[in-house]
Amino acid sequence: MWGKGFWRSLEKYLETLYVSGIQHSHHLLRVRCLNAAVKSAKIAWAFVELRCTFGGRSIVPDLTVFCWERIPRNENGGVANVFALAPDWTLEILSPGQSQTKVTKNILHCLQHGTQMGWLIDPIEQTVFVYAPEPPTQFYDEPAASLPVPAFAETVRLQRVTRS
Amino acid sequence: MWGKGFWRSLEKYLETLYVSGIQHSHHLLRVRCLNAAVKSAKIAWAFVELRCTFGGRSIVPDLTVFCWERIPRNENGGVANVFALAPDWTLEILSPGQSQTKVTKNILHCLQHGTQMGWLIDPIEQTVFVYAPEPPTQFYDEPAASLPVPAFAETVRLQRVTRS
Numbered sequence: 001m002w003g004k005g006f007w008r009s010l011e012k013y014l015e016t017l018y019v020s021g022i023q024h025s026h027h028l029l030r031v032r033c034l035n036a037a038v039k040s041a042k043i044a045w046a047f048v049e050l051r052c053t054f055g056g057r058s059i060v061p062d063l064t065v066f067c068w069e070r071i072p073r074n075e076n077g078g079v080a081n082v083f084a085l086a087p088d089w090t091l092e093i094l095s096p097g098q099s100q101t102k103v104t105k106n107i108l109h110c111l112q113h114g115t116q117m118g119w120l121i122d123p124i125e126q127t128v129f130v131y132a133p134e135p136p137t138q139f140y141d142e143p144a145a146s147l148p149v150p151a152f153a154e155t156v157r158l159q160r161v162t163r164s
Numbered sequence: 165m166w167g168k169g170f171w172r173s174l175e176k177y178l179e180t181l182y183v184s185g186i187q188h189s190h191h192l193l194r195v196r197c198l199n200a201a202v203k204s205a206k207i208a209w210a211f212v213e214l215r216c217t218f219g220g221r222s223i224v225p226d227l228t229v230f231c232w233e234r235i236p237r238n239e240n241g242g243v244a245n246v247f248a249l250a251p252d253w254t255l256e257i258l259s260p261g262q263s264q265t266k267v268t269k270n271i272l273h274c275l276q277h278g279t280q281m282g283w284l285i286d287p288i289e290q291t292v293f294v295y296a297p298e299p300p301t302q303f304y305d306e307p308a309a310s311l312p313v314p315a316f317a318e319t320v321r322l323q324r325v326t327r328s
Contacts, residue, residue: 094265101264101286101288102289104293105303124263125265125266127265129265131301132300133300134300136296136297139268
């Protein structure tokens with residue numbers, strides 16, 4: 001049930017970005033709502049502009065999602081300050097003037113270090129590129145397209161189908 | 165031997181584009197040299213800005229390479245005017261102001277219709293993205309990096325290694 005809420009929020013969040021482009025305040029606000037759901041769910045946690053350092057590189061994706069058990073903790077059980085690992089899902093939203101090559105390279109760097117999936121959202125072209133170890137890179141530019149999600153999210157989606 | 169010359173020319177050609185950006189006259193001149201070699205080789209043929217129409221879409225990549233036996237012919241045995249098929253190798257060189265999303269989508273459209281490999285060259289970022297059905301999308305930004313080529317070119321490369 002919680003997972004259901006989380007993924008619905010994430011979809012809503014991405015849909016908003018996809019339609020309206022990037023608006024930073026919405027960005028933060030929506031992810032706060034999203035995290036409120038996921039904190040109870042203990043499935044995954046989404047972070048806005050979290051610095052992740054791994055493979056000799058430090059990146060700050062627009063949005064990262066970590067499976068619950070992979071979230072680094074401090075000695076009190078809280079979320080650690082330093083994330084020295086690749087996220088499970090990385091999402092980047094192109095902003096005008098940003099180098100798409102640099103952003104794509106960051107996504108591919110994540111995939112080379114265990115990330116399950118990377119989304120590159122181009123709000124101007126209304127297109128989402130999905131990068132993953134497999135299948136080959138795909139693009140989605142139809143509003144009704146069903147976008148693939150990482151395996152850990154897929155379970156939740158299936159659950160949604162069987163319960164509805 | 166001819167194949168060897170062809171791929172060496174292609175590498176030289178791409179290297180020039182990679183270093184200096186796109187210069188249209190060089191573009192044409194070099195592909196003319198390249199084709200002079202490949203016409204004898206009967207391995208493949210490279211075309212500059214050739215319109216290819218397939219899968220409900222018409223694209224004009226910067227450079228396409230077709231395996232010899234897949235080149236459409238007219239009744240006299242010459243190269244046909246219309247190419248209603250995907251190339252074996254598609255190469256795009258980003259020019260300033262061009263939508264990288266549109267160019268990437270054209271490459272992925274090719275891959276969805278049988279193209280073995282697509283290169284996306286960003287001269288500003290000195291990066292080549294290699295898209296293929298497998299392995300996952302990779303990037304190359306080290307000057308000394310050995311870039312993967314499609315299977316039909318790989319044979320020629322291996323030949324080169326064993327003969328040298």
